[in-house]
Amino acid sequence: MAPMSQEDIEWFKSTFHPIPKPQLPEDCIEYSVYHFAVDPAPTAVDEAAETRSRLVEVQRTAAQLSKELLKDYIWQREGFRLEITKEDGITSLRGRTIFGDSIEDEWVIVYILRELTKRHKDIWVKVVDGDGEFLLIEAAGTLPEWLEPEVADNRVWIHQGDLVIIKPKQGGKGSKRKVTEKLSLKDAKAILTEQSTRLLRSTMIQEEAFYRLRNYPQQISENLHSALVTLPRKIAFLLHQKPAYISAAVEAFYLRDPIALRPLRAKDVSNLAFKPEDFVTVSVRFTRVGYAQLKSQEFPVPQPWVGKLPPSEDRKVYDRAEIGMKLSCGFEMLLGDPQNRDKALVREMKLLLEDLESGDETLPTDDEIEQTWDKSEDDEKWLDINFEDLDRELKGKRDGYEGTSTRGFGDANAQENLQRIVARFEEFLNDNSAGLEGADFIDDFDSDSDVDEDDDDYEDDDVGSEGEDKEASFDEEEFSRMMKEMMGMPSMPGLAGASQSSAMGRRVEELDDDSEEDDSEQIQELSRQMEAELRGTGVLNLNRPAQNLLGNEPNSKGQTGEENRPEEDEDIDINLAKNLLESLHSQAGLAGPAGNMLSMMNLPLPKDDRHS
Incomplete structure (x- = not known):
């Protein structure tokens, strides 16, 4: 095979489009932990071995931190985890967590990662979610002007507990150019280890970016809610074995569909995994989001549960039983829906239920629940x-x-x-300096954020008069001419009214400038002049023929609009009424645009008796 010529290579470059990196789901956070040594090992083999060894230590620390901080924590969807991977020849720890509707789960992960960087001084952490660099979004009001989403990839890092931003190449102060420099992971690694002058550490940006972590780690426990719930003993047993089952059951209830509800529509309860019987009242730990989802939804009592709830006179007892009914239905849908059969939690629960049937496991007794189980209940305010x-x-x-x-x-x-x-x-x-790009909260960010006017990584943001794009320029005279044509006014220079319009415009400016004198009479006179001009052009003549909107020029027969007009003007409302009635007739009594419009104006629908 003959080697490719330079022309072939250039053609390939021009036609090749790399596959775009898939976007993260909006309820997902992705995090990476890197070991970037300032003084790397002498050989590549030694450096790779050292990196892997250090990352294994970080992995152990992460497990220890999770054990200390998240002992009783319940994740809404998935938990925090780190696995060793390799990308672009760089070994790292990486994890991805779907947090569902619980935004706090995302910030728990950020807190753990930040703590890891405090305990291991030579690691660098990068976190993104479905919105991209969400730490920058949190600190949007304090960012330098050059830091736009288009160039933010691989610029934002957490190191030794601090937020670190890679600045553009150092430049002269006072430049107003837009940054175009994009960084790859290898570029970022080189800058982090070799160019410390390009690292921006700002207390103001950091406080805003990590604002949600201000009450951590105490707030971790506040993300959960404990409530007393009355439910079947089997479910109490499952939750006592593994409290994390609660999130999957709440989600099954919250996202239920007709197929999942099918087992709860049958009158026969013999096929139910959790029959509405043998109730116990126990303390159940939820995520706050999950508890709100369970309690806030209106859910009619399904057929198997009819008559099983206590009277509603005692509101507290009834609420506990109602929450238990919803939760039981969630567990029933979780185990009964075919789409869940391959989930690890579902397989675990089915094995536990099989152990109960075989006698390998036994249900807790009332005395055991009363004496040894938790009875805590949090305030719902x-x-x-x-x-x-x-x-x-x-x-x-x-x-x-x-x-x-x-x-x-x-x-x-x-x-x-x-x-x-x-x-x-x-x-x-209240920001009066906002422009087309939005509000600018920071006018000057010291010389660190300035850029070099001669640097190729920047482009002009403000274009002067010499570099103006003539094709995109705004022609005021042309715009005025077009608007006058649309309104039926004379548009060509020299036509009647042109000089008068400019004179009136100047008069308006004079009236605006002179605010001290009484100008009511002048305004009235100006109004009369404008009305006279508009009447002269025919704009105010509502009954003029459509073909003569732009003036009284003769038509093809030599007739003007006045000569061509019928003796008796036709009332245009007749056509409107006729079209409206035709639309009503076509609706045949059903909902439609004409009927909806009349209803909005509180007008009764006329009776269609043309064929009666």
Whole structure:
């Protein structure tokens, strides 16, 4: 085979488009841990062995941290995990976690990763989610102007507990050019280990990026909610064996579909895995999101559970039983839906149920539950959203407010987050320097964020008059001409009214400038002049023929619009009414555009008796 010529190579380069990297789901976080030694080993073999050895140590530390901080933690979907991988010749620890609706799970992972960088000084951590560099999104109001999403890949790192950003190539102060330099993983590694002057550490950016971690690790336990629930003893047994089963059952209930609900529609309860009988009241630990999902949904009592709930007079007892009914249905759907049969949790639960049937396992007794099982129950005030409390929080009037409610909106974290959001929104609205790209919260970021005007990695952001794109320039005269044609006004220079319009425009400016004198009479005079001009062009003549909208020029027969007009003007509302009635007739009594429009105007639908 003959070697490719240079022309063939250039053609291949121009036509080759690499497969784009798949985007992460919006409820997924991906994290990577790298060991970048400042003084690498003498040989590549020794460096690779050292890197792998250090990453194994980090993996052990991560397991220890998870054991210390997440002993009783329940993940909404998937948990934190690190596995050794290799990408672009660089060995690393990598993990991916789907956190579902629980955003707090994402921040628990960020906290663990940050703690790892504090315990291992030579590792660098990178985290992204479905939105990209979400740490930058958190700190959007404090970022330098050059840091745009297009160039953010591989620039944001966590090192020794700090947020580190790779700056563009050092340049002169005062430049207003846009950064175009994109970094690969190998580029980033070289900069992190060899060019410390390009590393930006900003306390202000870091505080904003890690703001959600301000109450960690104490907040980890607050992400969970314990509640007393009345449910079948089999389910209590499963949850006692492994509390993490709760998330899968809640999700099965929350995302139920007609196929999953099929077993709960049958009157015969003999085929149910969890029959509505042999109830016990136990403390169940949920994620806060999962508990809210379970409690907030309206769910009619399925046929097998009819008559099994206690009377609603005792609200607390009824609520515990209702939550237990929903949770039991979630477990039933989880185990009964064919699409779940290959899930590891489902296989584990089925094995435990088989052990109960075979006698290898026994259900807990009432005495055992009463004496040894947890009976904790958390306050549910974080679920309550009172409109008056929310309104006071938004207005910042909670203190000293005399109203019907004295407690705050939600818990302390919710109040603090809400006040922060409102403050940021007010700051955005009050920013008078905002341009087409949005609000700019930072005008100057010292010389560290400036760029070199002669650097190839930047391009002009502001184009001067000499470099203006003539094809994209705005021609005011052409725009004015087109608008006048659309309105039926004379558009060509020299036609009647052109000079008068410019004169009136200048008069308007004079009136705007002179605000001290009484100008009501002048305004009225100006209005009369404008009306006279518009009448002269025919714009205000609603009954003029369509073919004569642009003036009174003769038509093909030498007739003007006035000569061509019928003796009696046709009322245009007749055509409107006729079309409306035709539309109503075509609806045949069903919903349609004409009927909907008349209903919105509170007009009764006319009776169609043309064929009666």
